[in-house]
Every structure is written in structure tokens, then in C-alpha cells.
Amino acid sequence: MNNTGNIIEIKGLKKSYDNGKIKALNGMDLEVKKGEFISIMGPSGSGKSSLLNMIGALDRADEGTITVAGIDLMKTKKLYEFRSKEIGFVFQMHNLIPNLSVLENVQIPMFETKTSSKDMKKRALELLKAVNLEDKINQKPTKLSGGERQRVAIARALVNHPSIILADEPTGSLDSKTGEVILNLLKDLHSKENVTLVMVTHEPYVGKMAERIVTVLDGKCQNIISTL
Amino acid sequence: MSFLSLVVKNPFRNKTRSALAIVGISIGIIVIVALGMVTGGLENSTQSTLKAGAAEITVIQTGSNSFGSGGSLNESLAASLLSINGVKDTTGILRATNTSTTVTATTTNSSSSGFGAEGGVSITGIEANKLSLIGIDSVNGTAFTNTSTNQVIMGITIAQSLNKTVGDTINLYGKNFTITGTYETGNFITDAGIMMPLSTLQNLTSNQNKISDVLVKVTDNANVTTVSQSIENAYPNQLSTTTAADQANRINQGLSFINTASWAISLLAIFIGAVGVINTMIMSVYERTREIGVLKAVGWRDRRILGMILGESIVLTLLAFVIGTIVAVVGVELILTLSPSVGGIIKPSFAYDIFLRAFVVAFLVGVIGGLYPAYRASRLSPTEALRYE
Numbered sequence: 001m002n003n004t005g006n007i008i009e010i011k012g013l014k015k016s017y018d019n020g021k022i023k024a025l026n027g028m029d030l031e032v033k034k035g036e037f038i039s040i041m042g043p044s045g046s047g048k049s050s051l052l053n054m055i056g057a058l059d060r061a062d063e064g065t066i067t068v069a070g071i072d073l074m075k076t077k078k079l080y081e082f083r084s085k086e087i088g089f090v091f092q093m094h095n096l097i098p099n100l101s102v103l104e105n106v107q108i109p110m111f112e113t114k115t116s117s118k119d120m121k122k123r124a125l126e127l128l129k130a131v132n133l134e135d136k137i138n139q140k141p142t143k144l145s146g147g148e149r150q151r152v153a154i155a156r157a158l159v160n161h162p163s164i165i166l167a168d169e170p171t172g173s174l175d176s177k178t179g180e181v182i183l184n185l186l187k188d189l190h191s192k193e194n195v196t197l198v199m200v201t202h203e204p205y206v207g208k209m210a211e212r213i214v215t216v217l218d219g220k221c222q223n224i225i226s227t228l
Numbered sequence: 229m230s231f232l233s234l235v236v237k238n239p240f241r242n243k244t245r246s247a248l249a250i251v252g253i254s255i256g257i258i259v260i261v262a263l264g265m266v267t268g269g270l271e272n273s274t275q276s277t278l279k280a281g282a283a284e285i286t287v288i289q290t291g292s293n294s295f296g297s298g299g300s301l302n303e304s305l306a307a308s309l310l311s312i313n314g315v316k317d318t319t320g321i322l323r324a325t326n327t328s329t330t331v332t333a334t335t336t337n338s339s340s341s342g343f344g345a346e347g348g349v350s351i352t353g354i355e356a357n358k359l360s361l362i363g364i365d366s367v368n369g370t371a372f373t374n375t376s377t378n379q380v381i382m383g384i385t386i387a388q389s390l391n392k393t394v395g396d397t398i399n400l401y402g403k404n405f406t407i408t409g410t411y412e413t414g415n416f417i418t419d420a421g422i423m424m425p426l427s428t429l430q431n432l433t434s435n436q437n438k439i440s441d442v443l444v445k446v447t448d449n450a451n452v453t454t455v456s457q458s459i460e461n462a463y464p465n466q467l468s469t470t471t472a473a474d475q476a477n478r479i480n481q482g483l484s485f486i487n488t489a490s491w492a493i494s495l496l497a498i499f500i501g502a503v504g505v506i507n508t509m510i511m512s513v514y515e516r517t518r519e520i521g522v523l524k525a526v527g528w529r530d531r532r533i534l535g536m537i538l539g540e541s542i543v544l545t546l547l548a549f550v551i552g553t554i555v556a557v558v559g560v561e562l563i564l565t566l567s568p569s570v571g572g573i574i575k576p577s578f579a580y581d582i583f584l585r586a587f588v589v590a591f592l593v594g595v596i597g598g599l600y601p602a603y604r605a606s607r608l609s610p611t612e613a614l615r616y617e
Contacts, residue, residue: 059609080524080529080530087525095522097519097522108526
């Protein structure tokens with residue numbers, strides 16, 4: 001993080017696919033302050049998920065600059081290390097490993113952190129308690145409801161004390177009531193864990209829960225609205 | 229949870245597919261271990277023919293079979309050969325086969341069909357004080373006396389097959405003989421036979437003063453081949469010689485052929501098994517593409533993903549090693565127990581190198597079979613993997 005207090009700084013970011021035929025990001029500019037909760041909205045194909053992938057170092061941009069948590073993602077080679085330490089992902093589909101228990105699923109990101117098995121279990125239990133799943137730690141994901149699975153995924157995202165949570169349509173596969181519970185949980189944990197929350201959504205009522213709404217269109221930030 | 233426990237758990241997500249892969253590799257391991265145990269046992273027995281103390285040269289009549297029955301030589305020949313330079317000791321032996329043995333155990337007074345009912349029991353007539361020349365260094369019990377007409381000693385293999393022990397009685401040529409002792413030489417042919425006084429066997433088989441072979445022990449500093457040649461030169465066109473080393477070499481050549489054949493069969497089985505493992509692991513990686521994307525998203529290094537898939541492949545093949553080894557050992561023991569005529573000849577080897585070889589093969593199949601799927605998984609782009617449907 002730099003002295004401006006921004007945890008994410010993106011300038012003129014470009015990314016195209018299919019030999020330049022598809023311009024996913026076309027000169028994107030964005031700044032996000034540490035501890036902020038922003039939602040990214042826009043129609044399908046506008047570049048929301050591509051932006052999230054760039055912030056989460058799942059992909060590299062073609063041009064521009066992107067600095068996240070003080071790390072220049074255009075230059076760093078150890079993207080896996082950055083993802084392990086700084087980023088927690090929550091996907092639309094929970095993407096839990098079906099043959100592992102809830103507790104084991106939450107521990108998965110800690111394999112790269114040299115944490116002892118005892119401490120891994122302790123941290124996972126702490127988070128499962130925070131998402132109210134302490135009584136289901138030994139269950140397999142297939143036995144859980146959609147909302148419970150997403151809560152496990154949130155615990156997994158937070159387990160390595162990341163600076164940023166990137167949530168890609170976290171309520172997309174849930175009914176509205178369960179979705180609201182998940183959103184409140186995310187917002188609550190974002191405050192308690194002092195973590196920056198960047199959420200992609202196409203549902204206006206979900207977007208309004210954030211402190212700022214960033215609208216993306218044709219690979220560019222079109223509008224930034226503060227909801228505060 | 230440790231990384232190792234994750235690697236051990238993962239292969240069993242699709243139990244049927246993993247079980248089929250394990251069966252494929254297990255067949256290869258069974259072939260390697262079972263053939264290894266059998267050929268190893270035969271090799272051990274061959275080595276025993278070269279043991280110290282036993283005669284180095286067997287003299288037979290030219291044109292006859294060294295393992296044949298009946299007397300074709302005069303027994304005075306044994307003494308005559310002592311005059312040849314380099315000969316330390318000699319003894320004449322008579323080989324015979326009793327094809328209608330009935331065994332009666334004095335302790336239980338029960339009767340049963342004898343060992344080798346199809347091929348007969350091999351009986352050798354030899355003087356008691358010359359037993360060491362045939363490789364019998366010690367007798368459990370006592371050896372027969374040369375003048376006895378109703379005493380025999382029995383090889384450990386046939387004794388076990390017939391459930392006989394010292395003091396029991398065996399019927400040979402319609403006459404009851406007391407077993408005064410048992411012996412173990414390590415040579416599967418000798419241990420599957422019976423020894424009795426030379427004169428007794430000569431009388432029983434109407435071969436008075438006749439012998440089938442002369443066993444020759446050479447002096448300590450003599451060259452076996454030279455002495456062997458001297459004997460043949462002294463009796464041209466009458467006597468032929470075979471050295472123990474020749475016999476061992478002939479058997480070893482046969483074993484070498486069996487070994488080569490077993491390796492060819494093993495390699496084929498391994499190849500089929502390896503294809504099965506590659507198929508299993510590729511299918512597993514395809515099915516788990518999205519999951520691999522998640523693992524990359526949460527910060528797993530490519531190397532860890534490679535290690536996980538490779539580890540899963542090795543877990544499959546090592547499990548196949550354990551199952552294959554158990555099946556092979558139990559199977560070989562079972563076959564040898566249920567078939568005394570084979571079990572009497574083959575004592576399976578449990579040499580560690582047989583199991584080590586099977587372990588190395590299983591491990592290598594795991595590595596080779598898992599390498600490409602593991603590499604492919606580790607090189608997946610996280611964004612593409614997460615989009616995979």
C-alpha cells in the first residue's frame with residue numbers, strides 16, 4: 001500500500017482476448033482505499049470479472065499499471081504468493097472440494113503459509129465459528145445448503161488474513177433471503193477483520209450495500225457513486 | 229489436515245475408477261512377485277548343488293541319463309576311479325523310482341497314496357558313510373546302517389508332503405521301511421527323494437553289484453574340469469562326466485529363460501497398468517479442472533498442484549503394490565500347498581529384492597503414469613480453469 005492510503009491503484013489497464021478481438025479492459029482506472037467496500041456493476045461482458053481477475057492476480061494485463069497492497073502486479077513473478085497472502089476469493093459457485101469436510105476445506109489455502117497443522121485447525125475453527133458453522137465442521141459440502149456452502153467459502157477466503165476479499169457474484173446462486181444473510185455476513189466480517197471488500201454484482205440492491213458503486217462499461221469505469 | 233492426507237484421500241473420490249486402475253497395476257505386481265518367488269526358489273536350489281562337501285563330478289555310462297534309473301555300471305568302478313590323479317573320494321550310487329508307494333504311518337495306522345503317485349518316488353541307494361558326497365551333511369535322527377534292510381532316510385520335502393517323521397514307516401517295493409532320519413540339502417531334487425543302503429536297493433531292484441552313477445570328490449587343489457577330463461580319457465567311449473557346475477549352469481540357463489519370459493510378461497502388464505493410471509489421472513484432472521483453478525486462486529504454487537496429482541498417482545500404484553504382493557504370496561503358497569507334487573519341488577523364495585523390484589516398478593509406474601496429468605494440471609491457467617464447466 002502506498003502513502004495515498006489506496007490499497008488498489010489501477011491506471012490505463014488494458015486486457016484483450018482472442019488475439020485482440022475481445023477487449024475486456026480498455027483503459028480501466030480505479031482507486032480503492034484500504035478497508036473500503038466497493039461493488040462493481042455493469043452488464044454482462046462489460047469487464048467486471050476481468051477487472052476482478054486482474055486485481056486478484058489470476059491473469060496479467062496487457063498494458064497499464066496495477067498496484068495492489070503495494071505490489072506491482074505487472075512486474076512481480078510470484079503471483080501465487082501474492083494471492084496466498086493478500087487475496088481471498090469468494091466465487092458465485094462456492095467451489096468447495098466435495099470429498100473434504102467443511103473444516104478441511106477452510107484449511108486448504110493455508111498449505112502455502114508454513115502454518116502448523118494445529119494452528120491451521122485453530123484458525124479454521126475460529127472462522128467457522130464466525131460464520132456460525134461450528135456445529136458442521138465435519139460435514140461434507142454436499143450435505144450443506146447453498147447458503148451454508150457460501151459461508152464455508154467466505155471462511156476459506158478469510159483464513160490467511162488477506163488484505164482484500166474479491167467476491168464475484170457471491171449471492172448469484174442463492175435465493176434473495178439467503179443472499180441477504182450472506183451479504184450481511186460479508187459486510188460484518190469486512191468490518192471486523194478490517195479487510196477491503198470488492199464485490200462484483202449485477203443486482204442493484206446488492207450493489208447498494210457497498211460504500212461505493214463502480215459502474216463498468218466497455219472495459220472502462222463509467223461512473224462512481226458513493227452510497228454513504 | 230496435512231498435505232499428505234489430502235493426497236491420500238483424493239484418489240478415492242471416484243472409487244470404481246481408482247479400483248480398476250489398482251486392479252490393472254496389481255496384476256503386473258502379482259506377475260512380478262509370483263514369478264520372482266518361484267524362479268528365486270529354483271535358483272536357490274541350484275546354488276545348493278554347488279555346496280561345499282558334495283561331490284563335484286558325476287560319472288555315468290556314456291549315452292545314459294544322469295538322472296535316469298537302474299544300474300548300468302559295475303560298482304567296482306567307484307574304487308577304480310580313486311587311482312585317477314586329483315580324485316579324493318568316490319562312491320557308487322543306484323537310482324531307482326518306486327511307482328506304487330503306499331505310506332503307512334505307524335503312529336496313526338492310516339494309509340494314504342504316496343507322494344508322486346503319478347511320477348513315483350525317487351530312491352537312491354548309497355553307503356551311509358558317503359552321504360556327504362550327495363550333499364547330506366547332517367541327518368535329523370540317525371542315518372541307516374549299511375547292512376540294514378528296512379531302514380531309510382527321507383528328504384525334508386517329501387517328508388512334509390507325506391506328513392512323515394522319524395520313526396514312521398513307509399512301504400517301498402511292497403516292504404515296510406522305518407524312517408530313521410530326515411535331511412535337508414536345499415537341492416529340490418535331493419530333498420524330494422529317499423535314501424537307503426546301496427546293497428538293499430540293489431537287491432530290491434535286481435541290480436546286484438550294479439550302480440547308475442559314481443560321485444567323485446576332487447582333492448582341494450585339483451581343477452574339477454581337468455579331473456573330469458582325466459576320467460573320460462581313462463575310459464574312452466565308456467564313461468561320461470558331468471560337473472556340478474555344468475548341472476547348475478544348465479538349470480540356470482533354463483531359469484534365465486523363465487526370468488526373461490517373466491520380465492516380458494511383467495513389462496506388458498506394467499505397460500497396460502501404466503496406461504490405466506494415465507487414463508485415471510487424466511480423467512481426474514479433467515473433472516477437477518475448476519477445483520484446480522480454485523487451488524490456484526487461493527495461492528497454491530504450480531509445484532504443489534503437480535505434487536498433489538503425482539502423489540495421488542503414486543498412492544494408487546503403491547496400493548496396487550501392497551494388494552498385488554499379498555495376492556501373489558498367498559496365491560503361490562496356496563498353489564504349492566494344494567499341489568504337493570509341485571510344492572515338493574519348489575520352495576518359494578522370499579528374498580527382499582523380489583519385493584523391492586515390485587515396489588520400484590509400482591513407484592515408477594505411479595510417477596510415469598502421473599507425470600503428464602500432473603504437469604497438465606499445474607500449467608492450467610487459473611481464469612480458464614475457473615470458467616471450466
